[in-house]
Amino acid sequence: MVIKIGGNAEVAISGLLLEIAHLYRGGQQVVLVHGGSGLTDSLSVRLGRAPRTITSPGGMTSRYTDAEMLSIFAMAVAGEINTQVVSWLQGDGVNALGLSGVDGRLLVARRKEAVRSVTPDGRVHVVRDDYTGRIECVNGALLRQLLAAGYVPVVAPLALGQMGERLNVDGDRAAAAIAVELQAEALVILTNVPGLLTDPQDSNTTIPTIAAEKLDEYMPYAQGRMRKKLLGANEALQGGVARVLIGNAPLPDLLGGEGTVISSG
Amino acid sequence: MVIKIGGNAEVAISGLLLEIAHLYRGGQQVVLVHGGSGLTDSLSVRLGRAPRTITSPGGMTSRYTDAEMLSIFAMAVAGEINTQVVSWLQGDGVNALGLSGVDGRLLVARRKEAVRSVTPDGRVHVVRDDYTGRIECVNGALLRQLLAAGYVPVVAPLALGQMGERLNVDGDRAAAAIAVELQAEALVILTNVPGLLTDPQDSNTTIPTIAAEKLDEYMPYAQGRMRKKLLGANEALQGGVARVLIGNAPLPDLLGGEGTVISSG
Numbered sequence: 001m002v003i004k005i006g007g008n009a010e011v012a013i014s015g016l017l018l019e020i021a022h023l024y025r026g027g028q029q030v031v032l033v034h035g036g037s038g039l040t041d042s043l044s045v046r047l048g049r050a051p052r053t054i055t056s057p058g059g060m061t062s063r064y065t066d067a068e069m070l071s072i073f074a075m076a077v078a079g080e081i082n083t084q085v086v087s088w089l090q091g092d093g094v095n096a097l098g099l100s101g102v103d104g105r106l107l108v109a110r111r112k113e114a115v116r117s118v119t120p121d122g123r124v125h126v127v128r129d130d131y132t133g134r135i136e137c138v139n140g141a142l143l144r145q146l147l148a149a150g151y152v153p154v155v156a157p158l159a160l161g162q163m164g165e166r167l168n169v170d171g172d173r174a175a176a177a178i179a180v181e182l183q184a185e186a187l188v189i190l191t192n193v194p195g196l197l198t199d200p201q202d203s204n205t206t207i208p209t210i211a212a213e214k215l216d217e218y219m220p221y222a223q224g225r226m227r228k229k230l231l232g233a234n235e236a237l238q239g240g241v242a243r244v245l246i247g248n249a250p251l252p253d254l255l256g257g258e259g260t261v262i263s264s265g
Numbered sequence: 266m267v268i269k270i271g272g273n274a275e276v277a278i279s280g281l282l283l284e285i286a287h288l289y290r291g292g293q294q295v296v297l298v299h300g301g302s303g304l305t306d307s308l309s310v311r312l313g314r315a316p317r318t319i320t321s322p323g324g325m326t327s328r329y330t331d332a333e334m335l336s337i338f339a340m341a342v343a344g345e346i347n348t349q350v351v352s353w354l355q356g357d358g359v360n361a362l363g364l365s366g367v368d369g370r371l372l373v374a375r376r377k378e379a380v381r382s383v384t385p386d387g388r389v390h391v392v393r394d395d396y397t398g399r400i401e402c403v404n405g406a407l408l409r410q411l412l413a414a415g416y417v418p419v420v421a422p423l424a425l426g427q428m429g430e431r432l433n434v435d436g437d438r439a440a441a442a443i444a445v446e447l448q449a450e451a452l453v454i455l456t457n458v459p460g461l462l463t464d465p466q467d468s469n470t471t472i473p474t475i476a477a478e479k480l481d482e483y484m485p486y487a488q489g490r491m492r493k494k495l496l497g498a499n500e501a502l503q504g505g506v507a508r509v510l511i512g513n514a515p516l517p518d519l520l521g522g523e524g525t526v527i528s529s530g
Contacts, residue, residue, distance in 0.1 A: 077344070
């Protein structure tokens with residue numbers, strides 16, 4: 001099972017880690033993938049750098065990650081959040097082991113060398129110093145070796161580029177790529193909303209189930225970061241993962257069907 | 266072979282990494298351990314926190330690492346330096362894999378809960394919020410498993426405490442503990458001086474060889490951070506490592522006898 005958590009949920013995370021500890025003691029193999037946008041933003045502000053975003057012509061936004069922002073991102077996700085989550089899990093008796101995608105070529109990505117970005121007034125310009133990548137290859141042998149030895153891999157969304165450079169990759173899609181490589185029984189994407197909502201302002205409008213082949217029809221409901229979660233879900237399902245669960249319920253409840261369940265077949 | 270590098274040598278490091286790549290292609294198993302004092306200091310200043318030190322009654326100085334400084338230390342060593350060194354090695358064709366001591370219980374340490382600190386005017390006070398530890402256990406099975414699979418472990422000097430907390434540990438002594446656990450053929454401690462000098466102001470006064478059983482007699486020559494390197498060297502030799510090499514020469518020259526060679530028997 002591959003579980004994606006946000007990087008900001010410091011308050012809510014202790015319950016989740018206990019739930020993961022429970023799964024682990026039950027013999028469930030788990031890979032945890034985390035984000036880190038919130039800490040990256042606050043750290044960059046403290047270091048005098050306002051976070052910036054790139055908006056693609058298709059309307060998708062992503063972090064503008066120049067060389068300095070890449071260092072800040074690495075410090076936040078691989079330095080602080082990853083070691084913190086690993087040590088918390090260790091405190092709960094889980095033999096967690098943190099990696100980022102550069103480690104042992106866990107996540108190899110292709111850098112987007114020229115990114116088209118649309119300004120609020122509609123002008124398009126090309127950004128060339130962005131260190132963001134699209135994952136092309138996952139080192140499944142490494143994960144399987146660690147899982148077989150009883151470790152719980154905890155993965156920070158940093159990838160290795162073709163030139164040996166570090167790249168920022170999206171955590172949801174990293175989790176999807178890992179789930180596909182391991183042919184996980186489920187990809188669980190934890191977020192701060194109960195699931196995919198028909199009305200983003202009303203948390204009582206969760207869509208309970210979606211058939212994988214109909215996922216496209218539901219894309220219009222996805223706003224903001226939920227779009228990348230659905231993209232990741234789609235990549236996982238296309239790649240052979242049977243179930244993707246999205247929501248903010250306790251893990252046992254999500255596994256029991258709360259939140260949005262997207263499944264194939 | 267266990268190689269300890271500083272965390273500040275960004276300029277000189279590319280040659281070293283090529284030398285490690287050469288050893289790796291020759292079939293040599295290598296574990297790399299790095300520091301990170303310089304970046305921790307500069308990052309903490311940028312974040313508005315002046316670095317502080319604790320001086321023990323015996324005159325040994327160490328970083329005062331409260332909870333906030335521990336986060337800064339983790340971001341610098343595990344977030345920035347570790348991922349940077351790993352990606353550079355990957356760019357040189359070395360399948361490096363970064364870990365800190367919290368990962369898979371690689372380095373388990375005992376926190377020094379009450380540390381006596383001497384002020385410049387000689388007063389002793391007790392510091393209770395310091396997250397510094399002394400390594401008690403190394404997960405050698407994890408390192409051997411990774412080495413056997415062809416990875417080069419790159420280790421950041423963060424350890425796991427008994428309560429699941431992150432701890433700052435000294436990089437030289439972490440390298441020594443790892444060398445002992447693996448019964449390495451040599452521990453190489455790279456630094457910014459040519460070796461142990463009889464006159465710290467004169468780089469032509471390198472002591473070429475020291476017999477392990479006479480190391481105590483040479484301790485008075487060690488100033489500042491060199492004291493911890495000799496402590497680490499002593500721990501490695503006592504633990505069964507045959508040779509400790511200290512210096513700043515290119516790696517092949519150090520292995521050929523340049524710098525200070527401390528050996529047993």
